[in-house]
Amino acid sequence: MTEKLPVTEKPPAFEKPALLGKTRQELRDLAESLGRPAYTGNQLTQWLYKKRVTTFDQMTDLPSVLREQLTESFAVGRQAPLQGQESVDGTKKYLFPVAGRTVEAAYIPEEDRKTLCVSSQVGCKMGCLFCMTGKQGFQGNLTAGQIVNQILSLPEGHLLTNAVYMGMGEPLDNLDEVLKSLEILTSEWGLGWSSQRITLSSVGLLPALQEFFARSKVRFALSLHSPFDEERSSLMPVQNVHNLHEILSFLQTIQEEDARRITIEYICFDGVNDTPRHARELVKILHGLKTRVNLIHFHPIPGTPLKGSKAQAMTSLQEALATKGVPATIRRSRGEDILAACGLLSTLRR
């Protein structure tokens, strides 16, 4: 059963530049450009990220003249979701408006954590066979403000403990804005989240991956999905440019000096990548990498030739990996009744 959630009907149009998504330094620079002391930028930072206000009028310790000036020239940048759906398992999916289109964010409550899966782009360029977002083509990058807004404007935003960059889009293909959003989420002046509570998931784009590790401390998950070059290239065109072995080699090197957690995401497709042969090759290519494999049940999407693996095949794969010292977890499927597959809801809405 699916429940429609009450949310805003019509989004406000942002014709003015938004302040949400600016770093403290950018807000200090902005304050100075308006003839105010840099300290005013700190106040703006507090209002945006600590007190989470939605209008300039709520910034009551700013002079009224400045509030009027800000209202005239800028938008705060907060936008409530347009539409939401709730799954029987408690997962909620929201559509956020972005320049006439929508992006998805999925709220996933569990006993010990409340996670939001955020989007980083409108559409995607990667063209993965199993992904609905790719069928939209690519419409643009989200700004850091539009990424952070998904967290702040979520009706359950105050409950969130974790965020995963696994929604629509390839985060490393929008590196600058994604890194800026991570800075806002993890800085003491921003949301103040621990880097351990955030995971960025990617198909693996070098050299953006190298830059991500150099400039951020959040966790990383690699979308792997097949250990064989040719098979992976049929599933994921990116394999033809950024080879899996080069990415794994980089991750092994980085682990020598960087202890952050690296996860392997592995969607299981019936008869395609869930056989003993795949288990053996996975063990081989992951040798030397400290990692955990998340085995994920495939959420079917319209028109795909792929089917989700049977439970027995996933268990066998998990056991085959564990026997050889590769820890693997079968991730519980969430929100299938609300089109929780990445990009499905927003694609059907177009």
Added chain:
Amino acid sequence: MELTPVAVCENRRLGPGFWLSWERTFAFRPGQVVGLTLSPQQAVRWYSLASGNKDPWASVLYTEVEGGELTPFLAALKPHDTLYVTQPQGMFSFPPRYVGVATGTGIAPFLSAQKSGLNGPTQLLQGARSQDGLYFAELWREVLGERYLPCCSREKALGVTFGRVTDLLKRANLAGGEGGLGLGAPAVGPPRAPHFSTTMPYRLCGSAEMVVEARDVLIEKGVPFQQIVSEVYF
């Protein structure tokens, strides 16, 4: 990422795009890409190599994107200017016989294969907005004859199908065997539906939107997804 400074040999307009060449300093396989930048401090952008792998120069095809971070600056390059290039990488490869589907500068890897004398396409479906974007159409006509299927989405011309490559694929007859002739060019009447094979390998290169749609059409018409390998622009 190791970058090598190279001197530009040629940067000439070619239809709606540019053909950029520099003295080749590496060996490569057709289908591979190189990263280009004008400064070692800036991020590289990836381009498929379009030249033959025995040519003394290496070349890419690119389109100038207004407001883009690199292409407006690439477009201003002159012979002897310095360009920074990565080593070639990637594994987009070509079997002995296959159907190529390309739009815009996505023709580059097929061109490289053809110019290298290594597994050029057996049948080629090439798309562009207008005829001048059908890069090297004369070469393809000469090499492939009726197995060359050009499409233009915004210009009508003799021997060129009006529409997008994905529209043509939707109209196509797909069956087992080698596939076959292209459209031909009937003097009168509606264009004939082309024939493609469900058993041949397919190689797609172009925008993600085209690649995803073309792949969906081929799969729907009975081509196993394992036979379809794509390279997308990003």
